[in-house]
Amino acid sequence: MHKKALCLVVGVLLAGPAVTAFAQDAAPSTNATINLIHLMVKKGLLTQGEADGLLKQANDEAMQAQKAAVAAPTAVPADGAQPGDVRAVYVPQNVRNEIREQVKQEVIAQAKSEHWAEPNAIPDWLDRISWYGDVHVRDESWLYSRNNANDFIDYAALNRNGPFDINTSTANVYPPLLNSTQNRTNMLRLQAHIGMNVKLGDTITAGVRIGSGGDNNPVSTTQTLGGGLIKKDIWLDQAWIRWQPNKDLSVTAGRMPDPFMVTDLIYSTELNFDGVAGHGELPFSDDLTAFATLGAFPIQYTGGTTGNEAPAEASSNSKYSDNRWMSAAQFGFKWKFADEASWKMALAYYYFDRMRGQLSAPCYLYTGINYCSTDDTAPDYMQWGNTVFLLRDIVPSTSSPTNYAQPQFVGLSYNYHIADLTNKIDFKVGETPIEIQAEYERNLAYHARDAFDRYPDGLGVPVNNYQGSATSGENGPYKSGPVGWLVRGIIGTPQPMALNEWNIALGYKYLQPDAMLDGLTDQNFHLGGTNAKGFILTADYGIAPRTWLSARYYGAKQVYGPPFTIDVVQFEISTKF
Template sequence: MISHVNRLTLAVGMVIATLVGQATAAPAAPSENATINLIRLLVQQGVLKQEQAEGLIAQAEKEAQQARQASTATAVAAGPATAPGDVRVQYVPAAVRDQIRDQVKAEVMATAKQENWAQPNTFPDWVSRISFDGDIRLRDESRYFSGNNSNEIVDYAKLNDSGPYDVNKDTNSKLPPLLNTRQDRSNSMRLRARLGMKAVVAPDWTAGIRIGTGSDNNPVSTTQALGGGFGKKDIWLDQGYLTWKATQDLTLTGGRFANPFFSTDMMYSNDLNFDGVAALFNHKLSSDWSVFGTLGAFPVEYSSDTASNNGLDKEDSDNKWLFGGQIGANWKINNTNSLKGALAYYRFDSIEGQRSSPCTPWAGQPSCDSDGSRSAFMQKGNSVFLLRNISANPATPGLTPQPQYVGLASKFDVLDLNLVWDSELPNDFKLRSQTNFIHNLAYDKGEMLKRSEGEIVNNINRDGQFESGANAMMVQFTLGSALEMKKAGDWNVLAGYKYIQPDALPDGFNDSSFHLGGTNAKGYFIGGNYGIDKNIYASARWLSASEVYGAPFEVDVMQLELNTRF
């Protein structure tokens, strides 16, 4: 920085001296030695290069000769010599002045750009490459249960988390964890707050991080229950990813990121993020047509390093994966109608439970060899069975404890078809018609009974028979002045219906509000949204659902929300 100041001071001084000389006195007889010495000084200060100086010296000598001739002619024409008090300033050749001006300008501008003081109210370059966004949602939720509901519906997700649970009633008098199916819950205040940062680390590379609230590590909700004695709330890493725009049409993302597939909350919750890698393709064919596609690989759960049944060996590696692929198209039919459709295939690898080989926990065996096949996260609805094949104690066969975990009875290879039709109606109304159909290609009732060895424990009808299914469907209609709430006065209303058989899809990843999450549910939902101000809107929803098969379980959910995003 010191060298820049020295050069700048010298150059400015020279320019001022030149201008003053031109303004206050006629050209005086030049001193050739002074000009050459000045040029050499500029070389020493690094303002000029040696080869440039040599050319300037030659030019200076030429101009000095011309100046002497002009000075002589001027003196003859002007008459008497200059009066006392006149200032005589050394002549600086025009080429030197131009070189000084250009050099000073270049160095000053370079320093200004580097230190970002050339433009007022600006910031360093890295600031312009980072952006923030976020949202806050305040929710009041009430749950109303039917008095005809069964009060003996086991919470198998909690059983797995807190288990194993002894299912032998002769050795265990404690009840298993049960769902609340009869006691209403009114006006539960809830909060969702998320803050994200995106950084452009290179022209085609973007990094992103987002944090969010949440009562636990539940993957389908970042909603935090308020209360709890005004205790502080937890913050979780909601997203963390790196994206590379490989081409104009192809983007690759890895880490933890938002759902890359075009889907509804019947398949994947709107709050669900994916761990893994995904490639997204989007290509415009014409002004009316475009195609898109997604491929992804996502580790659902890795094998743990817990002990095997002898306490010394480790369990075999049996990692659980989700592999997904989707292809779709957008068609602008005309100025008032557009259609978007996509077909996806999701293969959930090794997510089903496995019946163990004979084991003896009652004799001190720490675990059974299929304990790791239980799901890392469940909601409810999927058919489940007892994983452990516990051998009876020969001394007390009927009094042998049966500490159990449960696993999924079905495999899941899911086809997911989505269609969305947007229409513009008279009076500036907009209508969105949406349908979603899901089918589990891997569903096989006979295979499920064989895999479970007859130990399926839910979705049992009144006759004691197992019932399930592989299909799910949803229809929804949204009508209003806007489909997305962006400004004050925007509004819409919506209504829809869902029918989800128990084993149409994994119950751990879909919407947690309809029937309080999971599968084995049917019913309707209605709602509306109204824009209060820019990026602020209010919402209301009513969801009414009951079971498809098994024990009676009907619940209505009301949600009142205030949403804002920034």
């Protein structure tokens, strides 16, 4: 009954417009109450069974009223109204508003008690989570010059699968070689990421992202499709917590996106950093803001001596247990020097501590051990380009002093202390955005002779980065360098996120062999590593909201050494959500 009464009250409030609307659909009854009941059934406010009951009640009451009117003597109304006249009762607006609000509150209360609707059915924590992701599907080709040399040793594979016996007469196998001659065309490749950010309070945010990837390398999440249609791998790509006490200061810890202002000269654009980073900004005016980023990031934990030394030797070699970290500081400014123009500049110093490999103590492998004291100073991950040397000082076998197994790892010949200057200028010509990028970096720890003078008796001498020689089996002069630079111009929207947005970019990159750790560089240009130079041409076009097509060409060759030219061509469709 409560529900019926409630519906009748709502009906009375809506009677004027409702009866008019109903009259347009069907011939009305002469009884307004009956018309109203029919309309409420039509609108779903009453079931047909409830309506039938109300109609019967209305008809019964109408018949009783008629009988009473016949039996009662006709009286002249006090206001002089004649039979057939219609009375209109005026209800003030404030009274109608009060009635409407009371009915509203009763309906809401009943809805909550009977669970018609639950305004708080979604938990509060869901409002604090934001999701995002992207998918990229790519056709990619690697095109090698016919003039490339064919004897480039793959030192990354040697370490990864090693130790490798470099004495071919005992191993009966050649070291792993880089592919430098056989093209790879029309490879279908994929990148995908999905992540969430959670706001845990006014000052705390956490983020987690997973991504695709063919292996656990730090510089790319690209996965080659095919392989018998096997399922693809998923990796933990990011996981971090950020404390931001105000809008100009933040501290982030965990595995985070690159916190520095960079291009793709020394770091891959997909590289994430493990560690802690703080970022602060100091606005001097509406147009000028200074900023600083500081961070500490573990690169590699070394385990110290491995047990093949006497206690006294282990003590003297305790320096090998030093862990390897990158400490970084970047300072810069953002200056809006015109309405549609701005300049960002940043000077950074990336100090990679103790990345250099260490020659082992004399290693008696012929006694049956399978390790040497400095094996763990080999880099955890490398590509190619950096100067390397053989880590193990292997003592000849007493039974075969002139022909014995020499299983080896390689280590880096230099440390890496990188000074880097990055500039980005943005402006518009008409309505078209334009960006100019320029970056210069130098490894301040590089001194060429260090690679030859560290150890006596020819130990620790580099095994790569030699020029080609006219004499078979001989190396030419050693060539390396500490410098890298990049210039690039971008016309159009840098990141197309709407239909018909576009950009075209042309750049040139130059990276000498020991300008930067080769393991952290972009895998697209020269297929990763250092000792590369060449042009980069890209174009993007938006075909739908948050969806765009891309075409990219990376034409790169060696800076020093035998010829090694690689053209990488990519066609890609991408979407972000």
